[in-house]
Amino acid sequence: MKCFQLFRLDTANHCLWRDQERVAIAPKAYDVLRYLVENPERLVPQEELLEKLWPETYVNPEVIRKYILEIRKVLGDRPDNPEFIETLPKRGYRFVASVRDEDVVEPSDLPASHEIDKNITEPDAGIGTSRSKEKNSFPQRALWKFAIAPVLTATAVVAIGAHLRSTRNGVDAPSFSNPSIAVLPFVDMSPAKDQEYFSDGLSEQLIHDLARISGLKVVGRSSAFQFKGKNQDLREVGSKLGVANVLEGSVRREGNRLRITAELVKANDGFELWAQTYDREISDIFAVQDEIARSVAGALQSKLLSTGGAATSKDSRATNSKAYEAYLEGQYSIARGQDKEDLTKALSYADQATKLDPGYAPAWAQRSLVLQTMAAVTLIDNTDGFQRARESAEKAIALDPELAAGYLALAMVQINNDWDWEGASTSVKKASLLAPGSATVVGIQASLARHLERVEEAIVLYKQAIALDPLRANYHLALADELRTLGRHEEAKAALDKAQELNSQLSSLHLTRAQILFSGGHPQEALVEVEKETGDWEKLTGEAQAYSAAGRHQESDSALKKLIATHQNDCAFQIAQVYAFRGEVDKAFEWLDRAYRQRDPGAPEFATDPFMESLRHDPRFTELLKKMRLPAQ
Numbered sequence: 309m310k311c312f313q314l315f316r317l318d319t320a321n322h323c324l325w326r327d328q329e330r331v332a333i334a335p336k337a338y339d340v341l342r343y344l345v346e347n348p349e350r351l352v353p354q355e356e357l358l359e360k361l362w363p364e365t366y367v368n369p370e371v372i373r374k375y376i377l378e379i380r381k382v383l384g385d386r387p388d389n390p391e392f393i394e395t396l397p398k399r400g401y402r403f404v405a406s407v408r409d410e411d412v413v414e415p416s417d418l419p420a421s422h423e424i425d426k427n428i429t430e431p432d433a434g435i436g437t438s439r440s441k442e443k444n445s446f447p448q449r450a451l452w453k454f455a456i457a458p459v460l461t462a463t464a465v466v467a468i469g470a471h472l473r474s475t476r477n478g479v480d481a482p483s484f485s486n487p488s489i490a491v492l493p494f495v496d497m498s499p500a501k502d503q504e505y506f507s508d509g510l511s512e513q514l515i516h517d518l519a520r521i522s523g524l525k526v527v528g529r530s531s532a533f534q535f536k537g538k539n540q541d542l543r544e545v546g547s548k549l550g551v552a553n554v555l556e557g558s559v560r561r562e563g564n565r566l567r568i569t570a571e572l573v574k575a576n577d578g579f580e581l582w583a584q585t586y587d588r589e590i591s592d593i594f595a596v597q598d599e600i601a602r603s604v605a606g607a608l609q610s611k612l613l614s615t616g617g618a619a620t621s622k623d624s625r626a627t628n629s630k631a632y633e634a635y636l637e638g639q640y641s642i643a644r645g646q647d648k649e650d651l652t653k654a655l656s657y658a659d660q661a662t663k664l665d666p667g668y669a670p671a672w673a674q675r676s677l678v679l680q681t682m683a684a685v686t687l688i689d690n691t692d693g694f695q696r697a698r699e700s701a702e703k704a705i706a707l708d709p710e711l712a713a714g715y716l717a718l719a720m721v722q723i724n725n726d727w728d729w730e731g732a733s734t735s736v737k738k739a740s741l742l743a744p745g746s747a748t749v750v751g752i753q754a755s756l757a758r759h760l761e762r763v764e765e766a767i768v769l770y771k772q773a774i775a776l777d778p779l780r781a782n783y784h785l786a787l788a789d790e791l792r793t794l795g796r797h798e799e800a801k802a803a804l805d806k807a808q809e810l811n812s813q814l815s816s817l818h819l820t821r822a823q824i825l826f827s828g829g830h831p832q833e834a835l836v837e838v839e840k841e842t843g844d845w846e847k848l849t850g851e852a853q854a855y856s857a858a859g860r861h862q863e864s865d866s867a868l869k870k871l872i873a874t875h876q877n878d879c880a881f882q883i884a885q886v887y888a889f890r891g892e893v894d895k896a897f898e899w900l901d902r903a904y905r906q907r908d909p910g911a912p913e914f915a916t917d918p919f920m921e922s923l924r925h926d927p928r929f930t931e932l933l934k935k936m937r938l939p940a941q
Contacts, residue, residue: 495559
């Protein structure tokens with residue numbers, strides 16, 4: 309027990325007493341006071357305090373001044389006539405009160421913890437106003453839901469700091485030894501509340517910039533944006549996303565004027581590492597984005613990060629404000645979904661952006677993504693759509709060889725239409741070098757591995773993608789499907805349970821579970837499950853298979869006929885899958901050939917699909933592998 313004047317610093321129980329009354333003091337303020345008290349009459353340089361109290365984390369030196377102010381307020385000290393802490397400008401601080409050691413008060417003499425912890429106020433650790441919180445309550449945060457455009461959207465999550473761990477409800481918080489960050493969607497604070505597309509776009513660009521930092525874990529957009537519009541406890545956000553730090557902020561726009569605030573916060577305790585407000589013209593948006601990314605990278609540039617530089621954008625990314633706004637409007641439409649209206653709007657905005665600035669590479673990558681999505685869902689001609697998508701991706705790469713989105717757009721064309729596996733591998737590798745922290749890159753690597761019959765590798769990669777984008781239900785579903793392929797049904801069920809927890813309306817969810825059930829000899833349970841399926845072709849495919857497994861052939865025929873009548877142009881592979889499952893080999897090859905000609909995205913998976921087992925010893929199976937340029941078995 310360290311005592312000075314009327315105060316007692318209980319170093320065993322980490323609390324401060326004035327006579328018999330416990331004094332409310334923030335945890336870090338207590339740490340600063342304790343260090344000064346344990347070094348009385350000695351000048352303690354500011355750098356020493358930073359090194360001792362934040363050994364693995366970069367902290368704005370302004371934080372020390374804030375805590376000194378808080379300590380003086382708690383002790384009733386005056387800087388102009390100090391009784392406790394003397395400030396030596398530009399040198400440091402000295403504890404000047406006489407300190408004596410006394411025996412530690414026994415725990416039984418202390419009030420119960422639930423009595424002494426109430427209403428403790430912790431000041432803001434950095435720039436800005438103080439925020440108060442009750443016990444087990446932290447500032448609330450916002451977020452929303454992800455739709456499509458994995459290539460052009462991403463979310464960042466960074467964990468830094470000392471090797472400390474905190475727990476909540478018995479669950480360990482993310483370790484600070486693994487650098488990680490999540491960028492939550494910035495809040496639209498504009499008077500008309502009509503700049504959501506702009507605030508979302510700013511968040512996405514910061515995710516993209518931070519994902520370029522080697523050694524930094526950046527959470528995917530789909531996971532981070534699930535907190536949009538929600539008031540979520542910051543510790544819960546960190547726990548759910550597996551990160552130690554969160555970047556959040558707001559955008560206020562009036563005409564061409566912008567006010568952007570950004571704040572980097574530690575998730576486990578709300579400690580502010582960095583904060584800044586920018587008042588700029590919209591023409592300065594790229595400079596602001598770069599400055600925020602550099603500042604965040606600098607704040608995270610602790611001993612744990614191997615990179616020597618900050619995240620910066622390329623000059624070729626800059627464009628005029630009108631083209632940039634059209635690009636952001638396109639991103640916003642893409643994120644809404646895959647229906648005709650949203651995709652048509654997205655393509656219109658992408659075309660507008662490329663016309664306003666033909667040299668703006670991100671808009672060409674965006675255009676490529678929209679075109680191939682429209683082609684895949686048969687909104688436009690397949691051949692023409694993918695050709696235009698390929699040209700747009702190549703244009704993006706030519707304009708900016710350092711833009712990961714261009715390579716990912718090209719890789720998706722090469723995977724889904726060209727079946728150019730070598731070219732796709734090269735494109736994905738290049739994207740991985742440019743955006744090593746991107747969940748989207750890892751997800752596409754997993755997809756490529758599954759097409760090339762490297763199922764075990766795909767499983768590992770999907771698990772990595774989940775670590776980067778933990779709340780994205782599609783990744784859990786894809787993992788379940790790969791585990792099903794290898795017959796690892798219990799693991800597959802666990803992955804499906806997680807996918808369902810995240811999105812109970814996810815298409816193919818119940819189809820995959822039904823396929824596991826009838827493969828395991830439970831056709832009746834499979835039928836019950838498939839009736840819950842939300843996707844149209846998925847439900848018909850599952851019914852045709854499950855009825856066949858149950859020996860109800862007439863009903864299987866009925867479901868298959870309906871599948872053919874309604875989805876022959878976009879589900880040739882699934883039709884072939886049903887025929888193969890039923891042992892109708894010739895029909896199965898007939899539809900596989902059609903899937904090949906139609907460039908059905910599922911066709912390359914026939915090589916590893918266990919439902920194609922009846923075809924494997926037919927010479928046509930090997931011939932089809934060669935036509936698709938897949939590895940011969």
